Amino acid sequence: MPAPKTTGRRSLLVTSATLLSLSVTAPAALAAPAPSPSPTATPPARMSTLGGARLGQPGTQVNLAPGVPVLPKDLTARSWIVSDAESGQVLAAHNAHWRLPPASTLKMLFADTVLPRFPKGTRHKVVPSDLKDVGVGSSVVGIKEGGTYSVHDLWLGVFLRSGNDAVHVLAAMNGGVEQTVRDMQDHAEELQALDTQVVSPDGYDAPEQVSSAYDLTLFARSGLQKKDFRDYCSTVSAKFGSREIRNTNRLLSGDSDVPVYQGIAGVKNGNTTHAGATFTGVAERGGKVLLVTVMNPEKHEHNEVYKETAKLFDWGFQAVGKVEPVGELVPPKSAATGQPDPGVSAGQDAGQAAGQASGSGGSGAKPAASGTAASGSGGAGIALAVAGGLLVLLGGAAFLVNRRWPLPDLMRRRTRP
Numbered sequence: 001m002p003a004p005k006t007t008g009r010r011s012l013l014v015t016s017a018t019l020l021s022l023s024v025t026a027p028a029a030l031a032a033p034a035p036s037p038s039p040t041a042t043p044p045a046r047m048s049t050l051g052g053a054r055l056g057q058p059g060t061q062v063n064l065a066p067g068v069p070v071l072p073k074d075l076t077a078r079s080w081i082v083s084d085a086e087s088g089q090v091l092a093a094h095n096a097h098w099r100l101p102p103a104s105t106l107k108m109l110f111a112d113t114v115l116p117r118f119p120k121g122t123r124h125k126v127v128p129s130d131l132k133d134v135g136v137g138s139s140v141v142g143i144k145e146g147g148t149y150s151v152h153d154l155w156l157g158v159f160l161r162s163g164n165d166a167v168h169v170l171a172a173m174n175g176g177v178e179q180t181v182r183d184m185q186d187h188a189e190e191l192q193a194l195d196t197q198v199v200s201p202d203g204y205d206a207p208e209q210v211s212s213a214y215d216l217t218l219f220a221r222s223g224l225q226k227k228d229f230r231d232y233c234s235t236v237s238a239k240f241g242s243r244e245i246r247n248t249n250r251l252l253s254g255d256s257d258v259p260v261y262q263g264i265a266g267v268k269n270g271n272t273t274h275a276g277a278t279f280t281g282v283a284e285r286g287g288k289v290l291l292v293t294v295m296n297p298e299k300h301e302h303n304e305v306y307k308e309t310a311k312l313f314d315w316g317f318q319a320v321g322k323v324e325p326v327g328e329l330v331p332p333k334s335a336a337t338g339q340p341d342p343g344v345s346a347g348q349d350a351g352q353a354a355g356q357a358s359g360s361g362g363s364g365a366k367p368a369a370s371g372t373a374a375s376g377s378g379g380a381g382i383a384l385a386v387a388g389g390l391l392v393l394l395g396g397a398a399f400l401v402n403r404r405w406p407l408p409d410l411m412r413r414r415t416r417p
Contacts, residue, residue: 043078047097048195051214052327055096062092063324072311076299078276080308081213082316085221085282085289089325091316093213096327099195100295102211103270104139104162105219105278106203109196109211111158111232112223113187114174120152120228130172131165135204138164139248141240153240159232160247161240162270167202177201192330193218205274213293214329220267220280220291221329233266250306251281258303261310267291269305277305283313290316 042058049056062071071092079095090096125148134140141156141163143149149169157166171180180201188196193215199206223229236253237246247253249269251261263283270278276296283290292312297304 043095043098047095047099048212048214050097050192050194051090051330055090055093055214055327058095058098060092060094061096061326063326065322065324068323069315069318071315072308074299075297075308075311077294077297077305077308079213079293079295080312081217081291081293082312082319083217083291083329084320084325085224085291088221088329088331090327090329091290091319091323091325092312093326096214097195097212098295099197099210099212101205101209101272101275102196102203102216102295103205103272103275103278104203105216105268105270105280105293106196106198106201106209106211107158107162107167107270108216108219108223108268108280109184109188109193109198110167110171110180110201110203111155111229112219112226113184114170114180115155115223115226115228118151118170118173120150120155122151123148124151124154124169124173126169127172130169133177134164134168135200135202138202138204140165141245143169155228155232156235156238156240156245159268160235160238160245162248162268164202164204171201188215188219190334191215191218191222191332203270203272203275205272213295216278216280216293216295217291218329220282220293222332224267224282230266233268249279249281250303251279251283251310255303255306258306258310261313271305279305279309281309281313285317288317288320290320292316 045058047056047058054061060071064070075094077094079098079100081093081096082091083089084091126143126145128145131143131145139162141158141161143154143157143163143165151170151173154166154170157163158170168177171177174180174183177200181198184198184201185196188194188198193211195210195212196215197208197210199209203209223233233249234252235247237244239245249264249266250258251264252266254260261281261283263285265282265284267280267282278293278295280291280293283292290313292309294305294309294312297308301307
């Protein structure tokens with residue numbers, strides 16, 4: 001059933017919080033392996049048709065018509081999808097339901113599942129068992145045994161540096177890796193992300209761990225309804241202990257061959273040996289909010305996944321409102337039934353919403369922002385304003401804040417003249 005449309009201005013308001021985004025070359029991702037071909041070279045002949053029959057067909061699906069721009073010709077990703085974050089319309093897709101290794105984009109599901117469970121001010125002392133299952137060669141933020149960290153700082157490590165060590169500490173707080181994997185799988189099923197099989201909470205390569213561009217987009221769309229999730233995924237740089245860490249999402253922080261993308265607001269990147277490079281991004285222009293997911297470009301040039309994502313964003317912003325969709329992003333089961341998400345209690349949602357209303361956040365975090373252009377050594381000279389969402393709680397509607405569908409009016413991103 002298509003996601004219901006919204007009309008008029010929504011009662012949930014947005015306040016803009018902007019800081020200058022320094023356009024300097026971002027550091028390379030920690031221990032990012034070089035991409036390699038995925039386990040299968042071609043998509044299966046039959047895939048899931050969730051969201052529409054055409055999304056289960058191999059190859060590119062788009063309804064070209066007079067006035068609709070043609071897709072970029074040099075896309076090499078094994079799978080990708082362009083969708084309207086608010087209406088849920090899929091504007092175009094390529095092997096949308098192909099089940100592939102997700103790499104660290106799976107951390108979006110981890111965050112959407114676990115983030116509401118611990119207040120950001122909670123502090124945790126790391127014991128050796130917290131880090132024992134971190135994979136060799138993982139990207140890490142530098143968690144130390146015996147160190148004490150706030151939940152806020154741990155999430156900065158997850159989103160900015162894709163730190164598997166931070167993921168494992170949070171998973172330990174959640175009852176352990178096995179419990180967290182079960183929770184993530186349950187939440188994926190609640191979101192109707194049925195292509196996903198979770199084996200490791202951090203997305204590290206593991207046998208039979210798979211997801212799809214369609215499912216990763218569902219994770220992002222769900223997560224972006226949470227203020228903390230939005231704040232973390234749109235943060236360019238922040239203090240972590242005595243040092244500064246910078247987001248490895250190149251469309252957000254920039255690089256020598258990739259400028260900051262106009263209107264970008266997150267979400268998450270990944271790169272492992274089996275998955276290759278993966279990325280889900282959200283951006284806004286002209287009042288439209290789009291989600292783009294790209295999995296494993298076959299062209300292995302530097303930052304190729306971001307270059308192809310930017311091209312798909314450009315196409316999507318030109319095509320939205322003109323192109324007939326080829327499918328839809330389905331709502332969670334609970335949105336259709338009106339029942340709570342079984343993986344997250346109403347009390348947890350209320351606690352998350354209360355934290356959102358307070359606007360509390362850790363010091364030192366610098367959300368993506370800007371107002372004026374700045375030049376940097378990497379040649380990325382675009383500075384952008386990225387708003388932080390502020391939810392207005394209305395009486396007993398706290399639970400509905402994170403469960404409203406489609407995406408509430410929380411992702412407006414404005415660029416100053």
